Amino acid sequence: MHGITDNLSSKMEDYLETIFILKKETGVARVGEIAKSLKVKSSSVNSAVNFLKEHGLVIHEKYGYVRLTKEGDRIASEVKSKHDIFFRFLTEFLMLDPKKAEKEACSIEHAISKETFQRLTKLFKFLEDGFKEGKPRILEKFEIYLKTGKRKKCEREKSCR
Amino acid sequence: MHGITDNLSSKMEDYLETIFILKKETGVARVGEIAKSLKVKSSSVNSAVNFLKEHGLVIHEKYGYVRLTKEGDRIASEVKSKHDIFFRFLTEFLMLDPKKAEKEACSIEHAISKETFQRLTKLFKFLEDGFKEGKPRILEKFEIYLKTGKRKKCEREKSCR
DNA sequence: TAAAATATTAAGGCATGGCTAACATTAAAG
DNA sequence: CTTTAATGTTAGCCATGCCTTAATATTTTA
Known part of the structure; x- marks a missing residue:
């Protein structure tokens, strides 16, 4: 194509x-x-x-x-977006030094797939939403979010694991 | 050196x-x-x-x-470890198809820094520990974990955001 | 110990991506 | 407007990386 x-x-x-x-x-x-x-x-x-x-x-x-x-x-713009999302991941998520992260994003931007890019984007969206709504049982919720596109609140009564 | x-x-x-x-x-x-x-x-x-x-x-x-x-x-072994941790990240965290993840790990293994590798390793350790102990307010806890090397339980009384 | 399998060397090809130097065009300054 | 400065283009060349084939050498095995 x-x-x-x-x-x-x-x-x-x-x-x-x-x-x-x-x-x-x-x-x-x-x-x-x-x-x-x-x-x-x-x-x-x-x-x-x-x-x-x-x-x-x-x-x-x-x-x-x-x-x-x-x-x-x-x-x-795809390359640039990959760069940016990975920069965010490295700095916000892994809390790496921004200068190093910036450099690293420059190599990784060429190596990650569209799908990984999309998942990372969703991850951040999920986290942002999660923090607004309540506690993020991050992995479980993100999995549900990926599968269903919907989010689920953290039930207080449950062990909240 | x-x-x-x-x-x-x-x-x-x-x-x-x-x-x-x-x-x-x-x-x-x-x-x-x-x-x-x-x-x-x-x-x-x-x-x-x-x-x-x-x-x-x-x-x-x-x-x-x-x-x-x-x-x-x-x-x-460093390269192999980078491959493996990124494979885990892609499959367990981003929930990508293992076959694609495997391929992608092959390119990314050459692009990520030692530091990123270490942080990812800690992230997984943190998650594992978190799930054992209680709920993972993942990002906050991971940040504390990175800074102090220690983990903090999720206080039930707080808003649990 | 000859044949088969495996490893090595030599020579070369090709893709990528950079450079210099000479030339062309456009923009700016008198 | 015309000369000069700045910018862009072209041509030719070179280095690197990594692969290949074909010929040769060594080892293994039947």
């Missing part, structure tokens, strides 16, 4: 992600900025952009801005 | 891990078995083994068994 799209190298994912972030932060992505972000030379960016263009992930006219196609944007 | 040791490529880590596992399962690791495990040719294993030997991670005499040095064993 997606051709090369789901076989993209980490580096290419990094390029997409960088373009995505620059666009969000500054409105546009230019070759020079991408290069600066990734600490490579402009010529390297150029090769990458050509590659991504050939695969329908970016739009780029000579000397112009680099923009993501719909598909490119989908992939980029 | 460790030279190349902490800059080992994923592939080299895979070789070490495979040797580690074969040794545990069958008593010895032979070139052919490593090749079969990793689905590469023996000659590829040979190059890898030479590389690892040069870096003091394996011991290998021509036509003999491949054995891990102390350092090689340390790294291998």
Whole structure:
């Protein structure tokens, strides 16, 4: 279905992600900025952009801005989301040092599956809701939540294990 | 301190891990078995083994068994432990399909830090202990546990949030 | 002790991804 | 407007990593 799209190298994912972030932060992505972000030379960016263009992930006219196609944007935001959720997991859940977590998220973002991403997202949602509603018998409740999509309050009378 | 040791490529880590596992399962690791495990040719294993030997991670005499040095064993078991803990996390915590989890653990094992590994290990220990003792106000308790190394019972009277 | 199985070496291929240097285009400043 | 500075592009090249085949060497086994 997606051709090369789901076989993209980490580096290419990094390029997409960088373009995505620059666009969000500054409105546009230019070759020079991408290069600066990734600490490579402009010529390297150029090769990458050509590659991504050939695969329908970016739009780029000579000397112009680099923009993501719909598909490119989908992939980029997916990578970014994986990064973010894992960063959250590392810092909020495992309570790791944010600086280390940030670095680590950069490698893990390329390694985790969509499904893991989705589960982590649900986990956080579950925790947030759980804390609002009452005590989180976290694992049990999360399991139920995953299975049924619903949450169950913690019955006071039970052993509350 | 460790030279190349902490800059080992994923592939080299895979070789070490495979040797580690074969040794545990069958008593010895032979070139052919490593090749079969990793689905590469023996000659590829040979190059890898030479590389690892040069870096003091394996011991290998021509036509003999491949054995891990102390350092090689340390790294291998570290990788394997990362694999295992992440597999547990994916299956027990996020409740992912074991087959997918197994595959995913294979990539993540190379990407997670020692510290993340340690925290995950503690998380599981914490959960196990928590379930024995009483209810796990998981996040709060885990945070205390990480900070102090001790666990705190869930007070019934409090809102039990 | 010859055949089969296994291991090693040598040579090379290919993918990835970076670089420099020369050139082209665009933007800015006089 | 035109020169200069900044930016982008292209071409050619190189390093790394990791795999392969084919030829050779050693060990095992029948």
